[in-house]
Amino acid sequence: MSSAPPLPLRVQAGYSVAEIGLNLVETTMRIYALKFYTDTVALDAGLAGLAIGLAIVWDAVTDPVMGAISDRTRHRFGGRRGYLPLGGALLALGVVAVFCPPQLVGAWAKFAWLLGASCFLNTGMTVLSVPYMAMAGEMTPDPHQRAKLFGWRFAGANLGALAAAALPALFLVEAGGGAAAMPQVSFAAAAIVVASALATWRATARVAFQAPPPAAGARGGPSPWRNPTFRPLLLAYVVATAGIGVNGATFLYYYEHRLRLPAAATQTVLVVFLLVFTLSILGWVAVARWCGKRRPVVMGATVLGTGTALLYLLAAPGDFWPVLTLGAIGLGSFVGCIVLIEAMLTDVLDYDLLRTRRARAGLYFGIWRFASKLARALAVGAVGPLLAWVGYREGAATQPAAVERALVLLFGPGVGGTFLLAAGILAVYRFGDPKQAQVRRLLARRRARTTVA
Numbered sequence: 443m444s445s446a447p448p449l450p451l452r453v454q455a456g457y458s459v460a461e462i463g464l465n466l467v468e469t470t471m472r473i474y475a476l477k478f479y480t481d482t483v484a485l486d487a488g489l490a491g492l493a494i495g496l497a498i499v500w501d502a503v504t505d506p507v508m509g510a511i512s513d514r515t516r517h518r519f520g521g522r523r524g525y526l527p528l529g530g531a532l533l534a535l536g537v538v539a540v541f542c543p544p545q546l547v548g549a550w551a552k553f554a555w556l557l558g559a560s561c562f563l564n565t566g567m568t569v570l571s572v573p574y575m576a577m578a579g580e581m582t583p584d585p586h587q588r589a590k591l592f593g594w595r596f597a598g599a600n601l602g603a604l605a606a607a608a609l610p611a612l613f614l615v616e617a618g619g620g621a622a623a624m625p626q627v628s629f630a631a632a633a634i635v636v637a638s639a640l641a642t643w644r645a646t647a648r649v650a651f652q653a654p655p656p657a658a659g660a661r662g663g664p665s666p667w668r669n670p671t672f673r674p675l676l677l678a679y680v681v682a683t684a685g686i687g688v689n690g691a692t693f694l695y696y697y698e699h700r701l702r703l704p705a706a707a708t709q710t711v712l713v714v715f716l717l718v719f720t721l722s723i724l725g726w727v728a729v730a731r732w733c734g735k736r737r738p739v740v741m742g743a744t745v746l747g748t749g750t751a752l753l754y755l756l757a758a759p760g761d762f763w764p765v766l767t768l769g770a771i772g773l774g775s776f777v778g779c780i781v782l783i784e785a786m787l788t789d790v791l792d793y794d795l796l797r798t799r800r801a802r803a804g805l806y807f808g809i810w811r812f813a814s815k816l817a818r819a820l821a822v823g824a825v826g827p828l829l830a831w832v833g834y835r836e837g838a839a840t841q842p843a844a845v846e847r848a849l850v851l852l853f854g855p856g857v858g859g860t861f862l863l864a865a866g867i868l869a870v871y872r873f874g875d876p877k878q879a880q881v882r883r884l885l886a887r888r889r890a891r892t893t894v895a
Contacts, residue, residue, distance in 0.1 A: 456645020491826015509808020
């Protein structure tokens, strides 16, 4: 057990604020971007999915680069902290560019705008999110405090997701659904992104980061891919992320063309789900404190995968109350277990530090986001062409039966199967709590010897 003094509550809460803006934009892109461009901009579903998928690939490629840069940054604005204001400004401009396209003629002009604006947005996302995520492992060496920071961060993330669900309702155009309100929403989202990034930048100003001096930076050392504690954990997260990507990309389509619910009812389900998800994080973090992280994730992901596969396969048109109670509330309370997978990465970083004597959080988080975003890119990039292949008609209220069947299989068993696979991978994960405790003891002894010397 580390003897590090606890971080003040205001610092823990302040650290989480940047995630509000980050996840507001990420959730907005995941849920509304494809639907906005197919039904409002009238871009072919295959081209829209391809553009968004390619932009996520760009985002993934830049993440490890940004991670390595932030590992080596030691300037007067606070190392990794210094990227928060810059990243917030770029991300704010990007979200407005994506959802406020000019009047364009022709499918390829619309495709080019979506691709370019999305790449710009994702560049801002990278500059802000990679240093921000890596900061958590350097704010404290205590694993329980780190788990709390991740809990706070995911709570902030879900407040951002709640904002992504609630903001369209303020500008809701019933005939076009929530996606039609996105130009107005983008300006509000941009303001929140800038304000939240600056809030975290200020809240962490007095934190004594555990970052090493430049001489002990990220250069050299074995590749993270050779770290046996990293690969299976990353694989589980990538698989779960792919499922989340398919879920987000098909959500509005499923609720409109399978359940045939009005836009206001769909937004209600989304808000309730995200609220339950947010509150559940506190419970999962508390469980992890007493039972470790791995077993709760395995149990939660198994229930989540089974329930998702069955509920959305069997739900019938008009089933508002079943999906609200069993889905938004019931399954929503298990989604918080996914938080613990990313929290487990900080234990992997301890193992890497023990082996290499180098702090490489930026590199690891960069690779982590690189792989998970590739999974999301493939998921989102596949949904658009698949919808086009089964005959989706852009902007049409009535779709062919093949579209409905595809949405049922994707949103139900398709998504549920990824959570079950992630649970199976972690069920045999060998870097459990006893080994993590051993690593922390060895690191504590090394620090004590260094202090004495």
